[in-house]
Amino acid sequence: xxxxxxxxxxxxxxxxxxxxxxxKASLLLAMVSxxxxxxxxSAEDVLPIIESAATSIGETP
Amino acid sequence: xxxxERPQILPVLIVGGxxxxxxxxxxxxxxxMAATVIEADEGYCTGSRAICISRRSLEILGWAGIDRPxxxxxxxxxxxxxxxxxxEVLHFRMPSGPDDRFAPMVNIQQYYVERYxxxxxxRGGATVHxxxxxxxxxxxVGHVEVELQPAEGEPFVLSACWVVACDGGRSTTRDLxxxxxxxxxxxxxxxxxDIEQETSRPVERLAWFDPPxxxxxxxxxxxxxxxxxxxxxxxxxxxxxxxxxxxxxVLPRVRSHLEMIGETAPWKPLWISIYNAKCLTLGDYRHGRxxxxxxxxxxxxxxxxxxxxxxxxxxxxxxxxLARVLGGRAGEDLLCSYTEERLHAARENIAYGAKSTEFMxxxxxxxxxxxxxxxxxxxxxxTVRSLINPRQSAPVGYVNSSLREVDxxxxxxxxSALPGLPAPDAPLASAEGWHHLSEAxxxxxxxxxxxxxxxxxxxxxxxxxxxxxxxxxDDVPRPGxxxxxxxxARERYGAPEGAAWLIRPDGxxxxxxxxxxxxxxxxxxxxxxxxxLRLAASEAA
Ligand SMILES: Cc1cc2nc3c(=O)[nH]c(=O)nc-3n(C[C@H](O)[C@H](O)[C@H](O)COP(=O)(O)OP(=O)(O)OC[C@H]3O[C@@H](n4cnc5c(N)ncnc54)[C@H](O)[C@@H]3O)c2cc1C
Numbered sequence: 001x002x003x004x005x006x007x008x009x010x011x012x013x014x015x016x017x018x019x020x021x022x023x024k025a026s027l028l029l030a031m032v033s034x035x036x037x038x039x040x041x042s043a044e045d046v047l048p049i050i051e052s053a054a055t056s057i058g059e060t061p
Numbered sequence: 062x063x064x065x066e067r068p069q070i071l072p073v074l075i076v077g078g079x080x081x082x083x084x085x086x087x088x089x090x091x092x093x094m095a096a097t098v099i100e101a102d103e104g105y106c107t108g109s110r111a112i113c114i115s116r117r118s119l120e121i122l123g124w125a126g127i128d129r130p131x132x133x134x135x136x137x138x139x140x141x142x143x144x145x146x147x148x149e150v151l152h153f154r155m156p157s158g159p160d161d162r163f164a165p166m167v168n169i170q171q172y173y174v175e176r177y178x179x180x181x182x183x184r185g186g187a188t189v190h191x192x193x194x195x196x197x198x199x200x201x202v203g204h205v206e207v208e209l210q211p212a213e214g215e216p217f218v219l220s221a222c223w224v225v226a227c228d229g230g231r232s233t234t235r236d237l238x239x240x241x242x243x244x245x246x247x248x249x250x251x252x253x254x255d256i257e258q259e260t261s262r263p264v265e266r267l268a269w270f271d272p273p274x275x276x277x278x279x280x281x282x283x284x285x286x287x288x289x290x291x292x293x294x295x296x297x298x299x300x301x302x303x304x305x306x307x308x309x310x311v312l313p314r315v316r317s318h319l320e321m322i323g324e325t326a327p328w329k330p331l332w333i334s335i336y337n338a339k340c341l342t343l344g345d346y347r348h349g350r351x352x353x354x355x356x357x358x359x360x361x362x363x364x365x366x367x368x369x370x371x372x373x374x375x376x377x378x379x380x381x382x383l384a385r386v387l388g389g390r391a392g393e394d395l396l397c398s399y400t401e402e403r404l405h406a407a408r409e410n411i412a413y414g415a416k417s418t419e420f421m422x423x424x425x426x427x428x429x430x431x432x433x434x435x436x437x438x439x440x441x442x443x444t445v446r447s448l449i450n451p452r453q454s455a456p457v458g459y460v461n462s463s464l465r466e467v468d469x470x471x472x473x474x475x476x477s478a479l480p481g482l483p484a485p486d487a488p489l490a491s492a493e494g495w496h497h498l499s500e501a502x503x504x505x506x507x508x509x510x511x512x513x514x515x516x517x518x519x520x521x522x523x524x525x526x527x528x529x530x531x532x533x534x535d536d537v538p539r540p541g542x543x544x545x546x547x548x549x550a551r552e553r554y555g556a557p558e559g560a561a562w563l564i565r566p567d568g569x570x571x572x573x574x575x576x577x578x579x580x581x582x583x584x585x586x587x588x589x590x591x592x593x594l595r596l597a598a599s600e601a602a
Contacts, residue, residue: 003447007416010431010448014419017427025427056437 070204071097072387074221076195076234079106080171081355081372082227083178083189087125088376090185091504092384097219098182098189099209101228105179108332109255109291110171111369112283117456117483118370119163120568121377124503125181127174128163134173134286137164141266143449146273147321150439151449160488160547162497166453168264168285170255171369195228198237200349223383224351227376230339232357238348242341242360244411249422250296250337251363254311258319258328259288266451270436274321275314279421289331292318293363295422296335306333338362338418340411346375346400354379359407364417367410370454375403381504381566390525390591398464406457413452420448458482459569466563466572466585473575475555480572484509484564487550489531491543498543498550501527502568506590509564510577511556515542520579521593523586525566533558563589 001009013032017025037046073089075082078100086096114122114131122128143151155165179189190209196216197208205224210216226234235241267282274280281293292315296305304310311333319328342359346352355372362368379399385391423429435448459465460481468480478485486499493501501507505527510516515530522528530542531550538544545551554562563572563585572585587593 001444003450006445006447010435011416011419014427014431017430018425022426025430052441053438056440 069220071219071221072223073097073383074099074205074207074219074224076207076224076226077228077232077355077357078102078175078179078189078191079227079229079355080111080174080178080369081376082225083175083182084122084125084127084373085225085227085354085376085380086187086189087127087178087181087185088121088380088503089384090182090187091125092380094384094387095186095188096182097221098187099193099195099207099219100189100191101194103192103212105172105175107172108170108253108334109285109289111174111363111366112168112170112285112291113366113370113454114167114169114174115366115370115454116161116163116165117454118373119167120486120499120502121373122174122178123500124377125178125185127177127181130177130180131169131174132163132167135167135169136264136284136286137167138264138266139165141268141451143268143270144272145270145436145440148440150436151446153450155453160549162486162488162499166266166366168283168291170285170287170289173286174369195233195237198224198234198351200351205350222350222387225379225383226351226353226357227355227372228357230356230360232353234351234353235343235357238351240343240345240348242343244339244341244360245415246341247338247362247418247422247424248298249418249424250300250302250305250335251293251422252296252305252311253332253334253336254292254294254315255285255331255333256290256292256315256328257288257331258290258324259326260284260290260324262324268449268451269318270432272318272321274318278314280318281421290324290328293336294318302335306335308333336363338364338414338422340415340418342404342407342411344404346403347396352379352383352396352399354403358403359411361407361410362414362418362421364421365414365452365454367414367454371406371410374406374456377567378403385525395464398462402459402462402464405459405461409457410454417452421451456483464565464571468573470560470573470575473557474560474573478554478556478562478570478573480570482570484562484568484570485550485553487545487553488547489543489550490538490546492538492540493543495543498531499568501529502564502566504566506566506571507562507564508582508586509562511545511551511554511558511560513558515539521583521586523590523593525590526586 073096075098078098086098089096119128139157140154157165192212194210196210199206204220206220264284269280279295283291339360354375382395419428439446465480508528510530532544534548559576561574561577565571
């Protein structure tokens with residue numbers, strides 16, 4: 001994706017999160033993630049992304 | 062004043078002797094107009110303030126010889142690094158090469174720019190009244206009366222054909238005319254600190270997000286001349302700004318960060334200030350005979366360094382227009398294009414500035430959460446790294462300006478030097494002593510021909526027009542005929558042999574032709590430059 005498109009999408013997502021509010025932002029993020037996941041070729045494209053995000057955050061709640 | 066003594070009407074009175082007002086005075090001097098500057102303070106500003114001068118700004122300063130001292134004193138740079146905690150997540154480079162006239166960015170304290178601009182203004186015949194405030198203003202049909210209050214002594218009045226308000230973010234002129242800035246102001250605050258410390262680090266823009274030295278904060282560092290570091294860091298929302306700039310609050314944070322990055326030489330603080338991002342502009346930069354420029358006209362966030370740089374572009378746009386109007390060589394409507402072009406630029410700068418601010422000082426939980434996500438991902442995933450790029454200042458195109466000729470030959474000339482865009486620079490060899498094409502800009506219109514021979518000597522000449530024939534690389538320079546030594550001008554303009562460009566005094570493309578027909582060329586030149594000069598009989602022969 002071109003940097004400019006990434007930037008536009010990023011800002012649009014931030015603004016949408018702001019509109020739904022902090023309480024419902026995680027629901028919005030979950031919906032957007034799921035829609036993007038469903039557009040990938042296979043689970044192999046998705047699982048490593050989930051794994052590395054979880055590792056980066058650390059798995060102790 | 063006795064009854065029959067007519068008050069003198071000055072051509073231009075500039076309110077505010079900051080970097081923008083003093084540069085305008087210097088540029089007007091180059092155009093043969095002696096300006097009068099009124100400055101409330103007794104001297105140059107304190108603290109580094111706007112420190113990053115862009116390549117485009119250096120070109121503009123170059124029109125009045127201010128580029129050389131800035132480059133000699135300043136520190137040029139081309140790249141930057143951003144860190145998330147201690148991991149480098151972005152290393153950006155701005156376009157630059159050995160043939161360039163200037164580095165993409167030069168760091169220098171604002172007071173040096175003010176000093177060099179002041180010296181150039183005096184060389185150009187300007188008068189500067191220090192320690193004098195503008196306190197009143199009355200517009201008349203052909204002039205403006207300005208009431209002045211010196212720090213010591215009696216108030217007095219000066220009249221001028223045109224007043225240019227360069228009196229900064231808290232412009233008195235705006236208040237006196239009852240006009241207001243519009244837009245948004247962000248909450249996030251940054252503390253700004255200058256310290257003196259020796260270092261051997263390369264000159265780069267350095268940014269840390271959430272560094273262990275100051276968890277949760279964002280820190281920017283820039284080197285400046287005289288062994289000065291400029292350090293900017295973000296305050297938490299719950300910190301009281303007045304408290305936050307007390308040295309006992311600031312210095313431990315600075316110390317902790319210097320220790321973290323291994324800068325161990327002794328240091329001392331020089332200046333502490335505070336800043337919050339604003340995206341504001343007037344809706345019109347001309348109100349009767351009063352024009353606005355710089356921070357008086359618009360305020361943009363400092364991230365991306367569009368503040369002073371856009372102010373210098375304002376006066377680069379304005380100086381030649383004002384000089385032509387004052388000299389009776391253009392109608393006042395030329396000044397309408399000033400607002401049109403620079404308001405468009407301000408809106409573009411504000412849009413970029415807002416994006417940078419949303420990353421550097423996230424305005425709410427959503428921008429904060431997404432930024433943290435982008436930073437965390439960027440450690441491993443380079444596809445998101447472009448989001449961290451600070452979107453540094455770049456010249457804005459005036460592609461919809463009314464001051465632009467129809468581009469009939471677009472299909473044959475490519476898209477890189479369109480009417481309304483800044484004319485590309487290129488290295489050249491010349492009999493005039495220029496090393497770069499942009500050195501020919503700044504005073505006159507330039508008619509640039511790409512050809513193997515100078516045009517025939519009997520073609521009409523215009524006052525205020527410099528004609529240049531850019532010979533191919535294998536030729537030898539002659540007066541008026543520099544050589545396109547590396548062939549880069551032909552490449553950057555997308556110019557076939559025989560093509561011609563007409564460039565405005567401020568270095569923007571006005572018109573271009575693939576193979577100019579003399580009558581089409583004359584029509585455009587007559588429109589912008591007036592009737593051609595009559596040739597002396599000996600020359601015409
Ligand atoms: C603390 C601080 C930090 C900054 N940091 C950065 C930065 O890092 N990067 C960046 O790009 N920009 C920065 N800026 C902004 C930058 O300094 C301005 O964009 C730049 O100075 C604008 O120049 P100017 O000449 O338009 O206005 P100013 O520099 O504000 O000059 C206006 C002048 O007008 C004078 N004046 C005001 N009222 C009157 C009156 N009634 N009569 C006569 N004179 C008057 C003032 O004394 C002043 O000298 C910073 C600004 C501040 C205040």
